[in-house]
Amino acid sequence: MKTLSIKDLLGRTDFARGMSADDIEFLSGCASFARFSRGEFMMLAGDPCDHFYLIREGKAAVEVESGNQVSVIYAPSPGDIVGWSWTMPPSVCRYDVRVMDSVSAIDFDARCVLRKCEEDNRFGYHVYKRILEVVIERLMATRVQMLDMYS
Amino acid sequence: METSSVGNTNTGSIHVLAAADLSALLEAIVAEGYRLVGPRIRNGTAVLDEISGAAQLPRGYRDSQRPGEYRISANGSGETNAGRYFDYVVGPTSVKRFLYPPRRKVLEAERSGGQWKITEPADDYPPTAIVGLRSCDLAAVRILDRVLLNDIYPDPVYAARRKATLMIGVDCAHPSETCFCTSMGGGPSVESGYDLNLTELGDGATHRFLIAAGSDRGEKLMASLRLSTATSDDLAAGAAQRKSAEAALAQNPPMQDAREVLANAWNSTRWDSIAQRCMACANCTMSCPTCFCVDIEDETDLTGEHADRWQTWDSCFTMGHSYVHGGAVRKETTSRYRQWMTHKLSSWHDQFEMSGCTGCGRCITWCPVGIDIREELAAIRTDQKTDVPEAAQ
Amino acid sequence: MTEVNPSAVRSAVRSATLPIGLPAMLPTPMRIKRRMRDTPDTFTIVLDVPQPPFVLEAGQFNMLYAFGVGEVPISISGVSKNGGELVHTIRDVGTVTHALSLLRKDGVVGVRGPYGRGWPLEAARGKDVILAAGGIGLAPLRPAIRHVLDHREEYGRVVILYGARTPQDMLYLPEIQKWRGRLDTKMSVTVDRASRKWLGNVGVITQLVAASRVDPDETIAMVCGPEIMMHYMQIHLAKLGLPNDQIYVSMERNMKCAIGRCGHCQYGGDFICKDGPVFTFDEIADRFRVRAL
Incomplete structure (x- = not known):
């Protein structure tokens, strides 16, 4: 019952846009629901990156601690994917992700997804294409932030 | 606009002015109350500047212009043009200097105790006759008219100067190597925009001008001169001179695109x-x-309570x-x-x-x-x- | 004392019968009624209009004159309902703006204007509207935002997006909070960087576009900010399905006269002062592919 509802939900997300029903079913086999309350860390830099999340509700903050200062570099909100370091070895989280407003998310078991990607490269291509889209979007945003265009 | 009645092409008849009577023409212009401006030699160039009469025109001069090079000398070419008044073409100054000056005070502001008084200084530009304008100069006036008069915010000072300026055109007999008026759709002869236009013909005993009016002001001046009607020989000589000038320009590349x-x-x-x-x-x-x-800059005096605003040519x-x-x-x-x-x-x-x-x-x-x-x-x-x-x- | 009623200037331009001799270059002295500091380098002055009402189109600008120092084009960021107060938000970045920054209440500023083509509030009527501002670009856009919110029933969905450098660099915070509180408007704010105290979005303004639930065929977007921001916004608005002729941007260049004569504000075949500052992206798309234009 729970798996079915994840499948339905996944099917409506941008992440699954264009995927076949079989692929979505395949993917939802690696997914579960997760909830995080305010102040909780969804990820910690240095931890193995074996999960990634698709945020459904709430807001988190991708943070980096430098010296004695913590900066927020991106604030994921509903529809955003959190976590992509699992796609390449050594699969270690690079940033802290702290919950700002209680988050409800679809929680993907990254090892499970990776295994399926290895087994079925066509499926893997679809998944990596979507992750790459996220990475490109974040990279472009980061470059714009670096420009400090409002200064 | 008022200026449209000035300097339109006029089909008024063409007459002949004896070369010796050029002075009479200039005197008649001065008698009308105009300051006289025309080409004269300064720093080795023919510049437009105030002149007292025909004697200050670069009579007998020819110029040679090439990319990055300008020479002008009396009878330098060795041709028998001694005595001709307008055998060179344009120098570094143009009509723009008079209608739209390089530097002009556009505003005066006075401040005392939080009260401001802002005024536009009166422009002091006497009625001016510019002699020796070429077709390219008059083309420039047409362009400046469009930019400074016929746009949403007309420049009142330009408008006043334009109205106070009498334009005496001259057809070019010897275009220089850097001239390309015909590539831009004009010249080498003056076709419009003048009050009076002169075509200098012959030399020595045959030296004379064709003269035509392009406005009422021009007609009025012509009426005060001793003229004869142009013969078919005079008109043919004018046409031949134009043809040779056009031939000199024909080497220019096309620029219509x-x-x-x-x-x-x-x-x-x-x-x-x-x-x-x-x-x-x-x-x-x-x-x-x-x-x-143009650049627009403010200058203050030492008290800081008086400011002048200057408009200066910019680039x-x-x-x-x-x-x-x-x-x-x-x-x-x-x-x-x-x-x-x-x-x-x-x-x-x-x-x-x-x-x-x-x-x-x-x-x-x-x-x-x-x-x-x-x-x-x-x-x-x-x-x-x-x-x-x-x-x- | 020569007084020019700026609203008279405007109506004269509209009817294209501006008489020769009208002193289009003469500023009207106006007294500062209030002055606020918005951010460390940005301040807002409220000017007392001597002959109200000051009539303007949202998106137009005035030339502000600091006595003896010079003039600078500053967009109009507000006007009171009766047209008796004129609001300018100014960033202290040059000689003239610095001189203006030194003025306090009761100081006098010379004003001439308004000039230029403003935001397409008429064309946007009945449609969904995206109003997106980056940095100090909120100042020229604010009159348009206020108009849309004051005439809310005349527009479809309204989305306001604002991107700033840090939370401390945001303009008009109390007003933004009012906009955010409205149930008939979607307002999103993001900053480039923030400390942990900031609970809002961190990222770039383009990342806010995708969540705009608008009908792309019936939407007008008005974008104001740095050129690079407007360029990226167009890319994201296009992704949403907006064609370039429904995207409006406000451009900036050097200006000395504001009446199309000094030549400084040329941008390709346009003068920003009289053909802009607001253009459809369609009109200028090619110019974004030319450097140092």
């Missing part, structure tokens, strides 16, 4: 090659009869021209030359439905390194043609 060529040349590599030669000295813009860019070749907070938009000469030439020959059409170029050639002659916009246009056009795959994108 300048608007389209440059509209698609923003990213041409030719601009880099020009920028390697261009010194960004602004001579082209300062000598150009149509460049209208798109200066760094400050494109300054926005944080720095200039056009930092490199590449972009500044591109701005100038593209504006002059192409985007001017978008702004004012006409080219900004008269083909007077001043920007070529007075360029210290001899950059020739005719050649540069040709080079850009050639690049576009040989670069079809990119152009097709």
Whole structure:
């Protein structure tokens, strides 16, 4: 019952846009629901990156601690994917992700997804294409932030 | 607009003025209350400046102009033109200097105890007759009229000066190597925009002028002169002189496609090659009869309670021209030359439905390194043609 | 004392019968009624209009004159309902703006204007509207935002997006909070960087576009900010399905006269002062592919 509802939900997300029903079913086999309350860390830099999340509700903050200062570099909100370091070895989280407003998310078991990607490269291509889209979007945003265009 | 009655083409009949009576014409103009301006030799060039009469005109002079080069001397060519008044073409100054002066006070402000008094100083420009204007000068006036009079905010000072100026045209007999008026659709003879127009014919015993009026003011002046009706021989001599001037200009490359060529040349590599030669000295813009860019600067006295605002010719070749907070938009000469030439020959059409170029050639002659916009246009056009795959994108 | 009623200037331009001799270059002295500091380098002055009402189109600008120092083009960021107060938000970045920054209450500023083509509030009527501002770009856009919110029933969905450098660099915070509180408007704010105290979005303004639930065929977007920001916004608005002729941007160049004569504000075949500052992206798309134009 729970798996079915994840499948339905996944099917409506941008992440699954264009995927076949079989692929979505395949993917939802690696997914579960997760909830995080305010102040909780969804990820910690240095931890193995074996999960990634698709945020459904709430807001988190991708943070980096430098010296004695913590900066927020991106604030994921509903529809955003959190976590992509699992796609390449050594699969270690690079940033802290702290919950700002209680988050409800679809929680993907990254090892499970990776295994399926290895087994079925066509499926893997679809998944990596979507992750790459996220990475490109974040990279472009980061470059714009670096420009400090409002200064 | 009032000025439309000034200097239109007039089909009034053509007469002959004896060469010896040129003085009488100029005297009649002065008698009408005009300050007399005409070409005279200064610093080795024929400049437009105040003259007292025909005696100050560069009689017998011929000029030679090439990219980056100007020479003028009395009878320098060795031809038998001694005694002719107008056998050279345009020098570095143009009619723009009179109608739209290089520096003018546009505002005076006085402050005392939080009260401001702001006034526009009166312009002191006497009625002025400019003698010896060529077809390219009158083309420049047409262009300046469009920019400064026939736009949403007409310039009242330009309008007043324009009205107070009498234009005496002269047909060019000997275009220089840098002239390309016919490529821009005008010249070498004056066709419109004049109050009076002169065609200098013959020399020695045959020396005479054809004279025609282009306005009521011109008609009135003509009526005061001793003239004879032009014979068919006189008209034929005028036509022959025009034909020879046109022949001299015929070597110029076609430039009718300048608007389209440059509209698609923003990213041409030719601009880099020009920028390697261009010194960004602004001579082209300062000598150009149509460049209208001005800077507007305030000056205060020591008390700080009195301010004068000055309008000064500016140039798109200066760094400050494109300054926005944080720095200039056009930092490199590449972009500044591109701005100038593209504006002059192409985007001017978008702004004012006409080219900004008269083909007077001043920007070529007075360029210290001899950059020739005719050649540069040709080079850009050639690049576009040989670069079809990119152009097709 | 020569007084020019700026609203008279405007109506004269509209009817294209501006008489020769009208002193288009003469500023009207106006007294500062209030002055606020918005951010460390930005301040707002409220001017007392001597002959109200000051009539303007949202998106137009005035030339502000600091006595003896010079003039600078500053967009109009507000006007009171009766047209008797004129609001300018100014960033202290140059000689003239610095001189203006030194003025306090009762100081005098010379004003002439308004000039230029403003935001397409008429064309946007009955449609969904995206109003997107970056940095100090909120100042020229604010009159348009206020108009849309004051005439809310005339527009479809309204989305306001604002991107700033840090939370401390945001303009008009109390007003933004009012906009955010409205149930008939979607307002999103993001900053480039923030400390942990900031609970809002961190990222770039383009990342806010995708969540705008608008009908792309019936939407007008008005975008104001740095050129690079407007360029990226167009890319994201296009992804949403907006064609370039429904995207409006406000451009900036050097300006000395504001009446199309001094030549400094040329941008390709246009003068920003009289053909802009607001353009459809369609009109200028090609120019974004030319450097140092």
